[in-house]
Every structure is written in C-alpha cells, then in structure tokens.
Amino acid sequence: MESTMYSLNSLRSMEIIDINTGCKLGYIKDLVVDCNNYKVISVLVPNQSTGWFSKNNDIEIPWAKITKIGVDVILIDGTDILYNND
Structure with missing residues (x-):
C-alpha cells in the first residue's frame, strides 16, 4: 500500500x-x-447487526x-x- 499520511478525522x-x-x-x-512499534494493528467498526439477542461487538479489521x-x-x-452481511 502507498505510504500516504491520513489524519484520524479523515x-x-x-x-x-x-x-x-x-x-x-x-x-x-x-x-x-x-x-512499541508505532504501527496501526487494526481498525474497529461497530457491528451493524441489531436484534433481540445480538451482541454489540465491534468488527476488528486487521x-x-x-x-x-x-x-x-x-x-x-x-x-x-466475521460480520453480519444482511
């Protein structure tokens, strides 16, 4: 991947x-x-699945x-x- 700089807000x-x-x-x-190594390991995205018995875990994307x-x-x-793709 290219080494372009992005701000967290962007x-x-x-x-x-x-x-x-x-x-x-x-x-x-x-x-x-x-x-320790000044690297981003993964990003967290809120799980979109909502329901009576669904967990509200975040999706971790390496x-x-x-x-x-x-x-x-x-x-x-x-x-x-693993994510719910409804």
Whole structure:
C-alpha cells in the first residue's frame, strides 16, 4: 500500500467497503495501535447487526486487510473477517 499520511478525522469519515461482497461495513470507531512499534494493528467498526439477542461487538479489521484508501472510502479484503452481511 502507498505510504500516504491520513489524519484520524479523515479516516473516521471514510466508509469501509468489502471488495468481495460490496457490503458497506460502516465507519471507523477506533484504532488498535502497537505503541512499541508505532504501527496501526487494526481498525474497529461497530457491528451493524441489531436484534433481540445480538451482541454489540465491534468488527476488528486487521490493517493488512485494507487494500486501498481512497478519497472517501476504505476498501478491504473481508475474506476471513466475521460480520453480519444482511
């Protein structure tokens, strides 16, 4: 991936889309950072599934699964990521 700098505010305003299914996963809620190596490990996205018995766990997307960061979207390869794609 290109080494372009993005601010946290600009990343949080970009919608995350799975390139395999075309599903819109939502927007970044938080980042998981390795403070020792100064690297982003993964991004957290709120789980969209809501229902009587659904858990409200966040979807954790490893940084390595991000394929492209565009102007207003972040494309990911969601092959091994568990999320509800209703």
